[in-house]
Amino acid sequence: MKPYYWESHHGNFGDDLNLWLWDFLLPGFRDSHDDILLVGVGTVLNRALLPDGMRKLVLGSGFGYGTLPDMRDKAEWDVRCVRGPLTAEKVGIAPERGIIDPAVMVAEMPEFRNLPKIHKRSFVPHWESAIAGMWPTTCGTVGLHYIDPRGEAGAVIREIAQSELIVAESMHGAILADAFRVPWVAVSTSDSINSFKWNDWAQTVGVTYRPRHVPVSSRAEAMIKGTKFWGVGFDVAETDAEDPNRRQIDGGLVVDAAPPRQTFLRGAAKQFLAAPSTLALWQASRVAPQLSEDRVLAERKTRFREVLDTVRRDYL
Template identity: 70%
Template sequence: MQPYYWESAHGNFGDDLNLWLWDFLLPGLRDVHPETLLVGVGTVLNRALLPEGQHKLVIGSGFGYGSLPDMSVQQEWDIRCVRGPLTAQKLGLEPDKGIIDPAVMLAEMPEFQNLPKLYKKSFVPHWESAIVGMWPSVAAQAGLTYIDPCGEAKAVIRQIAQSELIVAESMHGAILADAFRVPWVAVSTSASINSFKWNDWASTLGVRYQPLQVPISSRAEAKMKNSNFWGMRFEEYPPAPENPNDRVVDEAALQEARGPRQTPLRRLIKHSLALPSMLRLRQASQTAPQLSRDSVLSERKARFMDVIEGVRRDYGLAQ
């Protein structure tokens, strides 16, 4: 059995954690049922991503992009649970199949337990914001520790767990904050942030997705997100493709964001233009945060582990 994950060319910890989470939850999975693809954490229930003609075991995945895969050949699908009730509804499943995002189980891994608090307030942007925005400097000026969602997954997870408050544009930034009992505030910089998947997860825990809007931090970021920046409009680019791997990241925007060393004057101008982003991010960090109830999270994790026990039994895995 091989875990599937969507691999971003830039890195995205919320997808990369599939590389080792399932070895913790289902020890020995790689030694049995080589014909089965384990479809786990991520918004990957997408026709363009998942292969046809292969048996797929779905544990906690979500829908949110593109179109649903063809599930007419029932023998190819073993759907044990999905991320939330919205995905369950899309797939024609009973609402109780929408249990939780499996990433919450990271809090049960010994290496992430009892970590000391090192950061007062931290910001986890969406990976698209991270690759073209000015968020490291914006976060620092707002008094927040910047957590790069494109960084090594375990390092990112530790930083989230070691924070006292998380401001999250990254959905898995909020999911993991909640799992580690770190209060969180949701923000969004553009309409490109997928509210369906956020609401899918949030509804499982009785929390709300009502993100505070934070202005885009740079012209390069506006180009990437087909948005506006200080009166400049960047809306001529095509919508996101069915397959996220086919999305063309504007090379000019990347070059602008990662360009050669800038003059002090140019750097000053760029930081001045990002001032609204900094002020709004600071305001977000001072907003009353959310946290799901302990009892609700525990109940969802228990239901998820019932699913895991069923998979262990049915696929002949070690207990």
């Protein structure tokens, strides 16, 4: 089998972990049935992303962007489980098969167990926010550790596991925090954050997605997201709503080549303009966090292991 994952041109740990997670969950799967695509972690049940004419084994994937593929052909689709009940309803399968996001199983891997806590509070933005936001500076101002979601997946996951609290705009930031039993707070900077996929996962572990609003931190970030910054609105240019990699999201960013003094003054001005974001992020890091119940998470992981057992029986 070949593992499928959506590869962001900028990097996104929640998708990139597909490169090695399945070797742990299904050892030897790469050597079996090279004509089958294993569709796992990610919001990838999207007509524009998955190839036609190839058998696909779906294990925990979600819907949330673009158009759902026609999955009625059983010769091409073997849907064992999906991320949650909302995706299950869209696909047309029983809600009980909306089990969990497979990323939670990362916490079972030996290399991520019993890691020491070294970060008091950490912030994991959405990858689009990380491209043009002032978040590293903002986090430094309010005493938060900044975790770049575009980093190497294993390193990002260790930073999450080594935190005592996670503020997450990234859905997989919250999913991994919950899996490692790290309390988390959800935030959102714009309507571009997909609430459908968050609620799809949240319902599986009995938590509620109620994100605190945090304003975008820069004009460039507002341009990427098509939202307002200090009352000025921006429209985002969509070239293809089906595939996020086809969106022109950073073509308008310009490297600052001004003299050092002007660069310093501009940096100070940007920090000042990011003050509402800084305050809102600080407030978010001080509210009561969420965490799913141990028994609920354990039950969902058990059900997912049972699905893996059927895959081993039928394919390996």
